[in-house]
Amino acid sequence: xxxxxxxxxxxxxxxxxxxxxxxxxxxxxxxxxxxxxxxxxxxxxxxxxxxxxxxxxxxxxxxxxxxxxxxxxxxxxxxxxxxxxxxxxxxxxxxxxxxxxxxxxxxxxxxxxxxxxxxxxxxxxxxxxxxxxxxxxxxxxxxxxxxxxxxxxxxxxxxxxxxxxxxxxxxxxxxx
Amino acid sequence: xxxxxxxxxxxxxxxxxxxxxxxxxxxxxxxxxxxxxxxxxxxxxxxxxxxxxxxxxxxxxxxxxxxxxxxxxxxxxxxxxxxxxxxxxxxxxxxxxxxxxxxxxxxxxxxxxxxxxxxxxxxxxxxxxxxxxxxxxxxxxxxxxxxxxxxxxxxxxxxxxxxxxxxxxxxxxxxxxxxxxxxxxxxxxxxxxxxxxxxxxxxxxxxxxxxxxxxxxxxxxxxxxxxxxxxxxxxxxxxxxxxxxxxxxxxxxxxxxxxxxxxxxxxxxxxxxxxxxxxxxxxxxxxxxxxxxxxxxxxxxxxxxxxxxxxxxxxxxxxxxxxxxxxxxxxxxxxxxxxxxxxxxxxxxxxxxxxxxxxxxxxxxxxxxxxxxxxxxxxxxxxxxxxxxxxxxxxxxx
Amino acid sequence: xxxxxxxxxxxxxxxxxxxxxxxxxxxxxxxxxxxxxxxxxxxxxxxxxxxxxxxxxxxxxxxxxxxxxxxxxxxxxxxxxxxxxxxxxxxxxxxxxxxxxxxxxxxxxxxxxxxxxxxxxxxxxxxxxxxxxxxxxxxxxxxxxxxxxxxxxxxxxxxxxxxxxxxxxxxxxxxxxxxxxxxxxxxxxxxxxxxxxxxxxxxxxxxxxx
Numbered sequence: 001x002x003x004x005x006x007x008x009x010x011x012x013x014x015x016x017x018x019x020x021x022x023x024x025x026x027x028x029x030x031x032x033x034x035x036x037x038x039x040x041x042x043x044x045x046x047x048x049x050x051x052x053x054x055x056x057x058x059x060x061x062x063x064x065x066x067x068x069x070x071x072x073x074x075x076x077x078x079x080x081x082x083x084x085x086x087x088x089x090x091x092x093x094x095x096x097x098x099x100x101x102x103x104x105x106x107x108x109x110x111x112x113x114x115x116x117x118x119x120x121x122x123x124x125x126x127x128x129x130x131x132x133x134x135x136x137x138x139x140x141x142x143x144x145x146x147x148x149x150x151x152x153x154x155x156x157x158x159x160x161x162x163x164x165x166x167x168x169x170x171x172x173x174x175x176x
Numbered sequence: 177x178x179x180x181x182x183x184x185x186x187x188x189x190x191x192x193x194x195x196x197x198x199x200x201x202x203x204x205x206x207x208x209x210x211x212x213x214x215x216x217x218x219x220x221x222x223x224x225x226x227x228x229x230x231x232x233x234x235x236x237x238x239x240x241x242x243x244x245x246x247x248x249x250x251x252x253x254x255x256x257x258x259x260x261x262x263x264x265x266x267x268x269x270x271x272x273x274x275x276x277x278x279x280x281x282x283x284x285x286x287x288x289x290x291x292x293x294x295x296x297x298x299x300x301x302x303x304x305x306x307x308x309x310x311x312x313x314x315x316x317x318x319x320x321x322x323x324x325x326x327x328x329x330x331x332x333x334x335x336x337x338x339x340x341x342x343x344x345x346x347x348x349x350x351x352x353x354x355x356x357x358x359x360x361x362x363x364x365x366x367x368x369x370x371x372x373x374x375x376x377x378x379x380x381x382x383x384x385x386x387x388x389x390x391x392x393x394x395x396x397x398x399x400x401x402x403x404x405x406x407x408x409x410x411x412x413x414x415x416x417x418x419x420x421x422x423x424x425x426x427x428x429x430x431x432x433x434x435x436x437x438x439x440x441x442x443x444x445x446x447x448x449x450x451x452x453x454x455x456x457x458x459x460x461x462x463x464x465x466x467x468x469x470x471x472x473x474x475x476x477x478x479x480x481x482x483x484x485x486x487x488x489x490x491x492x493x494x495x496x497x498x499x500x501x502x503x504x505x506x507x508x509x510x511x512x513x514x515x516x517x518x519x520x521x522x523x524x525x526x527x528x529x530x531x532x533x534x535x536x537x538x539x540x541x542x543x544x545x546x547x548x549x550x551x552x553x554x555x556x557x558x559x560x561x562x563x564x565x566x567x568x569x570x571x572x573x574x
Numbered sequence: 575x576x577x578x579x580x581x582x583x584x585x586x587x588x589x590x591x592x593x594x595x596x597x598x599x600x601x602x603x604x605x606x607x608x609x610x611x612x613x614x615x616x617x618x619x620x621x622x623x624x625x626x627x628x629x630x631x632x633x634x635x636x637x638x639x640x641x642x643x644x645x646x647x648x649x650x651x652x653x654x655x656x657x658x659x660x661x662x663x664x665x666x667x668x669x670x671x672x673x674x675x676x677x678x679x680x681x682x683x684x685x686x687x688x689x690x691x692x693x694x695x696x697x698x699x700x701x702x703x704x705x706x707x708x709x710x711x712x713x714x715x716x717x718x719x720x721x722x723x724x725x726x727x728x729x730x731x732x733x734x735x736x737x738x739x740x741x742x743x744x745x746x747x748x749x750x751x752x753x754x755x756x757x758x759x760x761x762x763x764x765x766x767x768x769x770x771x772x773x774x775x776x777x778x779x780x781x782x783x784x
Contacts, residue, residue: 233652235652236654237685238688242685242688245688253684256612257611260612260615323622323624327623327624341616342612342710
């Protein structure tokens with residue numbers, strides 16, 4: 001199926017719960033609300049015409065420009081996106097689903113934005129979501145094992161946030 | 177539940193049937209058979225492992241953060257250091273992602289050189305995979321045999337780009353330099369040397385009775401489990417069954433890139449008529465054997481590419497555009513360990529750096545299945561199973 | 575020992591006990607299997623067929639630190655790993671030696687600037703005897719590093735001079751700030767000094783008008 005067909009199938013099922021779509025992008029994608037994510041994912045996996053069995057990648061992207069001079073020209077509002085790259089083993093097509101979130105929950109710095117976990121749909125999401133939580137700072141509600149994946153347990157901050165400040169020292173070892 | 181069933185049915189478990197308590201055993205990060213710095217925490221009951229918890233991050237080198245701070249072309253050396261056994265394949269994946277973002281079309285000659293070099297690196301990588309797997313199982317000689325041949329490939333690479341391990345040869349827009357004079361002949365000579373040697377490896381490992389005992393029927397993974405965990409490469413192919421109508425799942429076949437559709441090779445999936453009777457579909461032996469056969473297929477591809485190279489049209493490299501366009505691109509390529517994906521996002525402004533670089537590593541997804549396939553095995557089988565996944569920690573942690 | 579030398583038959587060699595011990599020690603260095611990253615592959619290559627580290631008596635890679643006396647830190651050490659490296663070093667019996675192999679262990683290497691998680695040189699964690707630069711160093715370079723360690727062993731005098739084994743002091747300290755007696759009290763002066771240095775290098779780098 002072409003991306004246009006997949007989008008049409010999603011729109012036929014979910015109507016205006018598909019918040020945005022972009023078919024002329026290099027990799028066409030749709031944007032859904034965080035609340036609808038699990039339902040959409042389950043439909044994508046189980047529908048016999050779609051059958052997205054493989055979750056290739058979950059990425060967290062921080063759209064933010066720390067330099068206020070450049071921020072005006074950046075062309076995006078500050079937000080965080082979680083991107084799901086899907087692949088079908090049966091039909092050999094690919095698709096992208098995105099969830100757009102505020103940078104901080106309730107605009108209160110320090111409170112991580114929340115997305116429901118899709119571990120129940122694809123087991124692969126388990127580790128990928130842990131990594132996104134660790135590096136990009138997105139909290140996955142309902143995740144079975146929400147720990148840091150790569151960094152140490154007592155690490156502070158989420159390094160792939162654009163406003164992350166590099167540590168000067170860690171347990172007595174200098175960082176610069 | 178799987179553990180309890182196994183304990184009831186498995187003769188070895190009954191033999192060890194001593195009343196024991198549960199114990200946590202820490203394996204790694206410094207352990208000879210964890211391929212670097214993987215740390216496994218095993219929950220064991222006597223000899224039987226009931227749960228394996230991998231702990232990652234002992235080689236986390238911040239590649240993604242670096243990717244959004246340096247120029248796209250400056251990031252290529254870092255991709256080498258992700259999967260350091262197959263640097264060329266990683267260079268190719270990242271270059272293709274940036275090329276897709278910029279909408280570049282690569283000339284034919286560059287494509288042929290890319291295929292040639294990448295397949296050579298696949299041979300080198302599988303050789304190390306074989307040698308290291310032998311080490312994991314306690315035999316030293318395959319390692320020496322594998323490195324003997326690998327050094328020759330590295331010599332060829334050294335002529336091409338000057339480095340032994342971290343090449344940065346495949347770049348955005350093609351490859352860095354044309355092949356040196358006489359290289360095609362020397363490569364041909366090497367392939368003629370290597371091809372009969374493959375039989376030696378089969379004698380050393382594949383048909384070795386001890387090796388078969390240690391790998392056949394161990395760490396069995398079903399196709400559904402592999403797909404739901406996002407496994408790929410030889411890890412997934414070892415679980416497929418052509419007789420049951422499973423497709424030959426290889427990105428070089430299903431989504432051809434770099435002109436792979438013009439080459440005559442087959443994607444390796446079981447059943448294998450030469451498999452020993454103990455071997456079960458999806459076990460360690462099958463995963464290992466898929467790698468060995470892929471090595472032979474790679475030799476075929478390299479031979480074809482060497483024939484194509486003198487007639488190939490165009491230049492070995494084109495200049496990338498000065499400014500990166502906005503937008504995003506995701507590219508997956510078939511690396512020796514599976515599907516390696518790169519996700520790059522460009523900026524709207526004239527800033528020449530990328531907004532985000534994300535590496536979807538194949539070993540990371542392959543490793544996530546460890547707990548599921550190790551449950552119920554013996555402690556001595558854990559290195560055999562982890563070795564058959566053929567991980568590279570640099571790629572897992574990035 | 576002068577009066578004793580040459581007094582016996584040809585097949586008898588006289589030497590000091592210390593020299594014999596040092597000779598035995600240097601020609602059977604047992605490194606620890608401690609591969610961290612890319613450099614580990616080159617370390618494996620130097621132990622394998624072509625480069626064959628066994629020729630120098632250092633081919634017996636031990637899996638446990640308690641049997642090893644040479645630690646080749648091959649690859650990037652990060653903050654999560656650093657405490658483990660330190661612990662492994664402490665577990666090795668004396669006398670012990672450390673080779674820092676590769677740019678990352680010498681000083682952060684390519685991960686120096688943006689590597690938030692990378693230790694900027696393994697000498698912040700364990701004392702280092704020999705630095706082998708390169709990314710990754712060729713096996714020949716590692717063998718050269720091994721020979722420098724052997725030189726060091728040859729010069730050890732822990733028996734005759736009754737000195738304890740000399741443990742090298744890390745060249746840099748692991749602390750963020752220098753102690754007050756070493757730090758410059760005047761930051762302006764420091765900036766001036768740096769500017770002068772930058773100016774001088776710039777002048778030197780400029781092409782001469784001949």
